[in-house]
Amino acid sequence: MPVKNRFAELQDEITVWRRDLHENPEILFETHRTSALVAEKLQAFGCDEVVTGIGRTGVVGVIKGKSDTSGKVIGLRADMDALPIHEATGLTYASKTDGAMHACGHDGHTAMLLGAAKYLAETRNFDGTVVLIFQPAEEGGGGGKEMCDDGMMERWGIQEVYGMHNWPGMPVGSFAIRTGAFFAATDQFDIDFEGRGGHAAKPQETVDTTVMASQAVVALQTIASRNADPVDQVVVSVTSFETSSKAFNVIPQRVHLKGTVRTMSREMRDLAEHRIKEICAGVAATFGGMATVEYHRGYPVMVNTEEQTEFAAAVARAVSGNCEDAPLVMGGEDFAFMLEERPGAYILVGNGDTAHVHHPEYNFNDEVIPAGCSWWAEIVERRMPAA
Amino acid sequence: MAATHEFFIEVTGHGEHAAHPEETVDPTVVASHIVLALQTIVSRNADPIAQGVLSVTAMETSSHAYKVIPQSVRLRGTVRTQSADLQDLIEWRLSDLAEATAQEFGGAARIEYLRHVPITSNATEPAAFAAEIATSASGGCGQAPLIMGGEDFAFMHQERPGAFIFVGNGASAAVHHPEYNFDDEAIPAGCRWFAELIERRTPAA
Numbered sequence: 001m002p003v004k005n006r007f008a009e010l011q012d013e014i015t016v017w018r019r020d021l022h023e024n025p026e027i028l029f030e031t032h033r034t035s036a037l038v039a040e041k042l043q044a045f046g047c048d049e050v051v052t053g054i055g056r057t058g059v060v061g062v063i064k065g066k067s068d069t070s071g072k073v074i075g076l077r078a079d080m081d082a083l084p085i086h087e088a089t090g091l092t093y094a095s096k097t098d099g100a101m102h103a104c105g106h107d108g109h110t111a112m113l114l115g116a117a118k119y120l121a122e123t124r125n126f127d128g129t130v131v132l133i134f135q136p137a138e139e140g141g142g143g144g145k146e147m148c149d150d151g152m153m154e155r156w157g158i159q160e161v162y163g164m165h166n167w168p169g170m171p172v173g174s175f176a177i178r179t180g181a182f183f184a185a186t187d188q189f190d191i192d193f194e195g196r197g198g199h200a201a202k203p204q205e206t207v208d209t210t211v212m213a214s215q216a217v218v219a220l221q222t223i224a225s226r227n228a229d230p231v232d233q234v235v236v237s238v239t240s241f242e243t244s245s246k247a248f249n250v251i252p253q254r255v256h257l258k259g260t261v262r263t264m265s266r267e268m269r270d271l272a273e274h275r276i277k278e279i280c281a282g283v284a285a286t287f288g289g290m291a292t293v294e295y296h297r298g299y300p301v302m303v304n305t306e307e308q309t310e311f312a313a314a315v316a317r318a319v320s321g322n323c324e325d326a327p328l329v330m331g332g333e334d335f336a337f338m339l340e341e342r343p344g345a346y347i348l349v350g351n352g353d354t355a356h357v358h359h360p361e362y363n364f365n366d367e368v369i370p371a372g373c374s375w376w377a378e379i380v381e382r383r384m385p386a387a
Numbered sequence: 388m389a390a391t392h393e394f395f396i397e398v399t400g401h402g403e404h405a406a407h408p409e410e411t412v413d414p415t416v417v418a419s420h421i422v423l424a425l426q427t428i429v430s431r432n433a434d435p436i437a438q439g440v441l442s443v444t445a446m447e448t449s450s451h452a453y454k455v456i457p458q459s460v461r462l463r464g465t466v467r468t469q470s471a472d473l474q475d476l477i478e479w480r481l482s483d484l485a486e487a488t489a490q491e492f493g494g495a496a497r498i499e500y501l502r503h504v505p506i507t508s509n510a511t512e513p514a515a516f517a518a519e520i521a522t523s524a525s526g527g528c529g530q531a532p533l534i535m536g537g538e539d540f541a542f543m544h545q546e547r548p549g550a551f552i553f554v555g556n557g558a559s560a561a562v563h564h565p566e567y568n569f570d571d572e573a574i575p576a577g578c579r580w581f582a583e584l585i586e587r588r589t590p591a592a
Contacts, residue, residue, distance in 0.1 A: 018418050184406065188453045199563070200442035200465045201389065201535035210443050211426065214419035219418065237405035238415050240451040241460065248393045248444055250466050255446070260405045330406035 002368040003173075003319060004377055006119050014373070015366045016110035017041075019093040022364070025082030025107070028141040030057045033307040034110065035078045038134045041114050045121040047132070055147030059134040061117060062156065065126035065384060072128035072384045075153075075161040076376055077338060079106045079138035088360035104357045105166040108364030108372070110134060112164070115369065116376035128384035131156045135334070142299070146335035153341050160308055161344035162379055165336040166368055168357060170350030173371030175316035176326035177347045179309040183302035184233070184262040186332030187295060191216070191280055195289040197245070197253035204253045207288045210243055213255040216283045216291070217241070223275045234272055235262040235330060262330045264301055273297075300337035305343035307352035313382050314346035314376045320371055323347075349375070388551070389438070389467040390474055392500065392539030396485050399477035400494040402450070402458035411456045412493045415448055418460040421496070422446070425485045432480050438469040439477055440535055465568060467535045469506060478502075504537040517550035524579045528552075530571065552579070560587040 007014075026034050042050045042061035049062040071190050087101040093228075095101045132181045133152070136141030150162045150332035152158070170176060195214070217238050227232045240258035261276070263269040277293045284291035304312075316323035326348050335346055349372050355361040398421065400414035422443050433439050445463040466481070468474045482498045487498035509517075521528040531553055540551055554577050560566040 040407050186406075186454075199536075200393075200444050201440055201467045201537075203440055203442055208442070210422055210446055214446075215424035217415055217419035218423065235406055235408055237408055237413070237454075238455055239453055240454055241415050241418070241446050241447045242451065243447065246445040246447070248463050248464065249391075251442055251444055256453065258453050262406045331404075377533045 002321070003374040004119070007115060007370040007373040010115055010118065010373070011366070011369050014111050014369050017114060017366060018107050018364065018366060018369070021107035022102045022108055023093045023096050025095050025097055025102045027082055027084055027100055028137045028139065029143065029314050031057045031080045031136040035059050035134070035136070038080065038110065042117060042132065047117065047119045047121055050105060054150050054152055055135060055143050057136040057229045058143060058147045060152060060156065061132040063117065063124065063384065064118050064130070065128050066124045067387050068129060069387060070128045070384050073157045073159050074128065074132060074383055075131045075133050075158040075338070075342070075344075076113060076116065076164045076379070076382060077133040077135060077161060077335060078109040079135050079143070079334070081106055081136050081139055081141070081143065082109050083139055085356060085358065085360050087173065089110065091363065101360065102364065103359060103362045104139065105362070105364035106138065107350065108366070108368065109164065110164055112369055112372040113376060119373065119377050123317070125230055125386050126384040127178050127379050127386050130380050131158050133161070138334040139338060142334060142337070145337040147180065148337050148341055158342055160383070161338045162308070162312060163338070163344070163346040164372060164375065165315045165346065165348055166263060166335070166364060167348040168351045168362070169305045170348065172350050172352040172365055172367050173320050174322060174324065174350040175305065175313070175320055175347055175375070176324040177309055177316065177345065178326045178328070179270060179304050179306050181301050182265040182304050182326065182329065183332045183333035183336065184264055185301040186298040187261040187269065188298060189259055189261065189276060189296065190294040191257040192292045193257070193280075193284055193289055193291070195253065195287070198251050200249045200251050203251065206270040209252050209255040209289060212289050214285055215240065215287070216280050217247040217257070219279045219283055220276065223272055223279070227271060227275050228268060232238040232262040232268050233330070234277070234330060235260075236272060242278050261266075264328060264385040266301065269301070272382045299332040299334055300336045300340060304332045304345045305340070308343050311383065312347050315382060316347060316377055319374045329331045340367045347375070388534045388536055388538040388541070389469055390502070390506040390541070392466040392474070392478070392480060392502050394464055394466065394501070395499040395525055396462040397459055397497045398462070398494055399459045400487055400492070401499070402456050405454045405456050408456065413456050414460040414494055415457065417489050417494045418446060418462055420492070421462065421485050421488045424488050425481060428477055428480045428484070432476060434475055434504060437473045438533055438535070439473045441477060441481070467483045467537070471506070476537040504539055505541045505545060506537040507541040507544060507551055509550045510544075513548050514550040516588070517552050517584065519581055520583045524583055525573040525576050554581070
């Protein structure tokens with residue numbers, strides 16, 4: 001069973017939607033036009049229920065199958081937001097908004113889930129209920145978490161959730177997935193070292209924060225090299241270092257460090273946070289200063305559950321003939337919050353040989369549409385087969 | 388008073404996404420190693436009897452985002468020395484350590500070293516004469532400690548012999564402090580020293 005014929009027919013129409021979204025990118029929770037357009041289309045397709053304002057600007061649509069003897073409810077999720085990047089593709093339908101761009105293909109994700117919704121509302125060839133989830137603010141805003149916090153899972157009785165992301169470098173329409181931890185937990189930290197500033201010619205009267213913070217930057221490298229289980233994954237990057245003064249003859253009072261931590265397990269995440277605090281406090285104490293560490297937990301580890309992943313891979317194989325094992329991804333994914341609440345799976349679909357996501361020359365490949373839409377439709381029809 | 392030199396070090400690595408350290412040469416880690424390595428100039432290379440200070444006073448990454456490993460880091464600082472030998476040693480070791488440390492991590496360091504103010508050193512005979520004047524003007528002349536601050540008068544001393552003297556300002560705030568003020572009670576002693584210096588160095592026939 002390759003792609004569904006209906007999606008070959010719908011491809012041109014879905015491409016028009018996708019390019020319209022591409023031309024009108026909106027960032028974070030500001031997806032007002034996009035959300036309105038999604039809601040309008042879902043209404044027009046004949047969805048049984050369309051609700052806006054879930055997780056601020058998120059949209060939820062409900063399609064009931066021909067029957068509901070299974071009592072199953074499956075959530076399908078797409079993201080709608082763009083990135084604060086100035087587009088450099090030179091496309092005829094390039095972004096009309098300066099400094100905003102669909103550089104991660106969320107235009108394609110939204111268009112494909114709309115395409116699947118149109119088909120599913122037409123055919124309803126399943127036994128159960130589909131909940132279509134369109135989320136804002138995947139790129140750092142935690143829109144998925146806000147939708148969960150609004151009680152979405154309970155309100156619609158969602159039992160399983162599925163998500164999809166296009167992936168440059170994989171053949172168009174091919175699939176890849178992995179069980180267990182898949183995308184990294186992404187945390188940030190701010191560290192302030194407080195010493196005693198003074199004249200640079202009188203070091204004996206100061207507690208030099210630059211030396212202290214440099215010592216800490218070097219010591220933090222040992223979290224990955226000495227504290228972590230070598231089999232586990234962790235990245236600790238100090239990305240910003242700034243002395244409170246920039247003069248050449250003043251030893252500054254404070255140094256501010258910023259950085260990020262990427263981990264693939266709860267244990268490693270806890271260990272990294274704990275060691276960062278311990279190392280900074282210890283180094284500061286060694287030199288007679290003080291360290292204040294603020295550790296901000298961002299997206300959790302995104303974990304695909306085994307049964308749903310096997311099912312999703314089987315569907316992918318049915319659609320495209322194959323499903324590869326995906327590598328671990330050290331980037332973060334907001335869908336992790338939904339997967340923390342319900343079992344489910346997230347899959348990658350090949351975008352061909354394009355620029356990388358988040359690159360100003362990236363573009364979603366419209367040739368992915370038939371395979372992506374078919375996967376969505378088959379997930380529904382196979383997980384909740386019509387009687 | 389000390390020679391006052393200033394330096395800039397630009398450490399260039401290779402920036403990339405912070406989740407992919409394997410694709411980067413992290414200039415923050417390199418610069419931190421340089422800051423630590425520079426501490427050994429005074430502790431390990433300098434003659435313990437010579438006086439020198441090397442302070443890295445500013446450090447800034449070229450980017451301040453949480454998830455971007457920056458392309459470069461700029462360090463700035465000062466060097467204070469009381470001898471020509473130590474001046475040369477510090478300048479040489481600073482360049483050497485910064486370049487070698489950067490190279491060790493696959494990065495590069497560019498050093499700018501500016502010799503601003505030279506050492507202010509009093510010539511022996513004029514200094515003894517100046518002290519004698521001070522003693523007669525105020526009844527005593529204390530032995531001044533070495534000062535690690537710099538003094539622009541050093542340039543005049545490079546051209547002509549002479550002496551530089553301190554006159555007490557009482558228990559006021561230190562110079563460069565926002566609450567400092569010159570004490571007008573120092574005026575008679577100061578003026579007397581200048582006047583006597585002239586009258587005794589070039590006595591009227």
